[in-house]
Amino acid sequence: MALNSTATTPPTALPYLDGDVPLAQFPTSDRLPVRNPADHRELVGTVALGTAEQVDRALDLAVAAAPGWAALTAAGRAELLRAAADALDRQDTAARAMLLTREHGKVLWESTLDVGGAAAILRYYAGLAAEFDAEVDHRNAVGTARFRRRPLGVTAVIVPWNYPVYLASLMLVPALLAGNPVVVKPSEVAPLALTETLRTLAAALPAGVVTVVPGTGPVVGATLTSDRRVRAVLFTGSTATGRTIMASAAPTLKRLGLELGGNDPALVLESAVVDDRLVDELVRGTFTSSGQVCYSVKRIYAHRSRYRELVAAYLDAANALVVGDGRDPETTIGPLTTRSQYDRVRALVADARQRGAQVTTIGRRGATARWECGNFLLPTVVTDAPHDAALVAEEQFGPAIPILPFDTDDEAVALANGTDYGLAASVWTADPAHADVVARRIEAGSVFVNAHRLGASDLAMPFGGAKQSGIGRRHGFVAVEECSELQTIAHIADPAGLPGPATPTRPGRQAPPGRKEQ
Structure with missing residues (x-):
């Protein structure tokens, strides 16, 4: 397309994971135009406006996918993440970069960095699988314990418009490696290149592990952050929106990862x-x-x-x-x-x-x-x-x-x-x-x-904010840790060594072997 052209391409509807049909067209006639900020006359595509009911359907799919995804080892999940990276590499990166430039406005080298980062992030976190699967044994006077990491559960990822593919991947991929199914809300400002990336990613993973619900923050975002089935919310954006998310998530005590504003x-x-x-x-x-x-x-x-x-x-x-x-x-x-x-x-x-x-x-x-x-x-x-x-x-x-x-x-x-x-x-x-x-x-x-x-x-390098610039850290293994929780499995071999007096033996009942009557 010539730079001064006023022609438009066919509007692109954002997808929704609908039943067993991966990423079917979103079933709504309510859409917003996505226009080129370098030329407002150019319609790049449209974004569907999802409803609370459609968020509910996406969460049903994510909940159904959660046990199977969590049951895999991180090494098993990593193999699927690597396959998704290979699938992204087979896509036309230049075409996705051009799409991102048209919807966002940034120059092509930045768009290429943005969309190309998804595959690199998938491979980086796949390489941390052994660290996640590693369990620590602890021995003490009364037995042994094992410390392990387990998934948090369904995770909502709310994506900003400035680096949509790269920043979405920085939130999404650690959560996936940790065993969490993810529901993604793209920004309605620049959703198209991200959606094309998520289409490929979702197809490479089991059904329901990645779902997409487009729409606005007050509807889709608010529904995700308040629903009790969502156990964690990862968000990048303004401090004001971060405060709103905290308030919405507070009644169900969700885990939060917030990368917010900065005056650097x-x-x-x-x-x-x-x-x-x-x-x-x-x-x-x-x-x-x-x-x-x-x-x-x-x-x-x-x-x-x-x-x-x-x-x-x-x-x-x-x-x-x-x-x-x-x-x-x-x-x-x-x-x-x-x-x-x-x-x-x-x-x-x-x-x-x-x-x-x-x-x-x-x-x-x-x-x-x-x-x-x-x-x-x-x-x-x-x-x-x-x-x-x-x-x-x-x-x-x-x-x-x-x-x-x-x-x-x-x-x-x-x-x-x-x-x-x-x-x-x-x-x-x-x-x-x-x-x-x-x-x-x-x-x-x-x-x-x-x-x-x-x-x-x-x-x-762990990355995140101090003060009102956020909560938590992205990058590195710490991002995976923040998408999981520690579990201790304790085997108490000799309860007699635990503190407190023994329970008196009832008449006619012998004391357990090795236990003296008090």
Whole structure:
């Protein structure tokens, strides 16, 4: 399709696992359009609006699948996960990436990373099966015990729109390895590429192990988080929605894994060298996916001795960014995915300007971008903003970045920690010892040194937030642990060794062998 085409493709209905027919078309006429944020005239597909009754049917299927899936060893489940990864590899990754770019707006290399991550995550967690199956024996004076992990039960996965396939996989796959059937609610904003991935995954697994219910948060999400058959909820998204999920899940005490918002600081220390590599990394960490990454750089603090140098170099480097249609090879950052986020970022920048900040717009418009038809924003660098300006104090989730000076490490740490968020942060310096001292004082789940972008947190590194940035951890074996529970099986060989007086022997009854009358 030409970049400036107004043609549409046939609407794609999201699937639902209906009885014995895997991923049949969702039985509803209520649908929302999914439009290209680079050109609102282009209809990419439609998303069905599921009902509470359809969630109930999906949960029936998941409950029915639970005993058989839990009965397999993790090694047995891992073989099926590897087969699912092979099936995904046989799909047309380029076509799924293009679909994701059309529904989300991100550039093609990001979409390829997003959709291609599913198979990699399946194989990574399949490789942890032996660790899950391992049982620990414990011996004491009265017998032996065995410690093992067992599934939690039916798990709901509620997916965000910014990296839908990759983030869904980070929640879904550890839960599957741990033996839990999963019901997935895709985001209604960018559901199509994820659904194509889930279609293949579900077909590679026993019926009911993975089901999909599309729809809105207030209907599908709320039904999943309140139903007593759901034993765990995994969610990535805003802190506000996380609070709503906690309240909904509280009556049935569900296990929660919440990766929430972040206002992630980057601290350029006095010991830093402001060179091309540092500046390039900061620009990447800020503007990848138009700033719509949960742990991307949201505010930059630079030591006053480095401040002017950094601002000048940053403006120069970021000025090379090209904003346009993600399908255009010239484009470096695409449009914002939703109109509401576009409006919010503009409002935050306008508020900072009104409060005396200096606002510098950088970059250029791509030649093929239809600016009047998309959610395009040129990158913005904001200096001299007050610390309590909303652009500084809140998560902007867009291509606008405040850069502010500090004078001491204590001040930098106080500024970094002066927020309810604590997802990620970074420290920039040529002195590793200095970096370590400062990093240990930052209240964040992850602190990176001299990097802060996609790939900085690999699959083996536990990832999650402090404070109001979330509960629990993703990545690594800890993610599998959080999708399971410990069980102790204790064999008491000699109860006589347990505390407390013996029960008196009734008349006419002999004491057990080896037990003396008291």
